[in-house]
Amino acid sequence: MDAGADGGHSSHSQPTSIQFPVKLYSTATDHKPLNEMDFFTDKNNHDVLLHDHSDNYSDHNHNDVNTGLHLLSRNTISGQSVRDDGTSTDSDDKRTKDELEVELEKMSIENRRLKQELHLMMMKLHKREENSDEEHKPVNEGGEMMMMPMPFIDLGLASLEDENSRSTSEGKIHDELPRLPVNNVDGRDHREDVLDQVLPCSNKVSRLNDTKNDGSGSIDQATEATIRKARVSVRAKSEAPMITDGCQWRKYGQKMAKGNPCPRAYYRCTMAAGCPVRKQVKRCAEDRTILITTYEGNHNHPLPPAAMAMSSTTSSAARMLLSGSMPSSDGIINSNFLARTLFACSSSMATISASAPFPTVTLDLTQSPNTFPVSQQQNFSGQNTALLPQIIGQSLYNQSKFSGLQLSQDTEAGTISQLGQLSRAGLADTVTALTTNPNFTNALITAFSSIISGGSGGGSHTNTAVNTTNSYSSNNGSVNNKDSEFCFRGN
DNA sequence: CGGTTTTGACCCGCGC
């Protein structure tokens, strides 16, 4: 068999009894196959998102793994260089225990801060419910902070794909969220509100797309099909047969792809029964050191933090693509719009392929990310990679502000339908404004770069490099309305 | 023994 995507390596067998999220995250790390490219295992920090550092994560197996990464980015841990194989340089040895403790303490503080923020959101929600005339239950009778399963920050297609089923039989993703009191004035489950507050922009953008629920639905069948088929592809240099993205996968097929001597492997998510997420893993025909992983669909179950990073990031990219793919009121397919915009802002980061069978966002991590503006690097340097979903969510949010997108924070009944009634042209403008601003794409790529640096090198505080040539020249790529593929190159 | 991988068969959409 060709040393292709599959390579006869098994996805890690993991306990079917899931004690989310700690158990899974820990297990995924500990049982990582040695020949698997680990994108998201961040050895020094992780779960500041919602969990204490003092818990189970601390006993990660820190075996050095030769990921086979040939990443061009410069890996750093708190400013110190590390080799690509994840081992530290000599200077690392000089790090004192105190320094590590200080770092840990910083992360703990950040963890607490985020917890407080979440708690505040929950309290806010609770307060709003108290103000209603309806009888209600406290958000959390124990008075403790409510732990939210990870999917609540999933920006992904689930809201599009699965809300379809929600309207009829209560979508699974929605039900994965903890039950908040539903007996509100509007009778609406206010988990929606929590979603809004955690990621104000991205989720509302998703709802802009989701016009089916409010009866004003105007997304036709073709668009729905496009939505379901939208994919996010990640290109990365790796000799490993597969990247570790925090999820469990089961291989269900392999095919020889036309024009590629390397087989394409098909995987489905096995973290939950009936999870619709699939991924394809193949190698680039031109450069077999490049591993191409394509994700489709969205998880219908809680994800470990490591998986959230990938899920949210790819979903954000997909969201952007899908937003741009919506037919606008003036009849222009906005993928054109988006494509032109991307070209205009950065040809080095955006290429378009008409060969993709489905709308595909490609995150190209095979190039050096060292070409971002210093300001942007500084924005993300030192960010905890476990915060990637927030980084991207914030990125989306910030860019929406830049673009003048002022989506109502109001979560009263009817808001969703109001959002759904926003004109498509307005959405197109929003998407365009979003993507016109190079900060967004830079942010996305930088965040990914941080992940890679962190995952391969074990560093948590990854600084992107110093070289800051940011070229935004034009490109002569073609645009295909139906089969657009946007490729963000960290070049 | 249960879960995963392998691999040929099958299905389906698309272009001619």
Add this chain to the structure above:
DNA sequence: GCGCGGGTCAAAACCG
């Protein structure tokens, strides 16, 4: 209608 290619199924083999 036919062939092709992508994607999935499912039985057998494999593995821990």
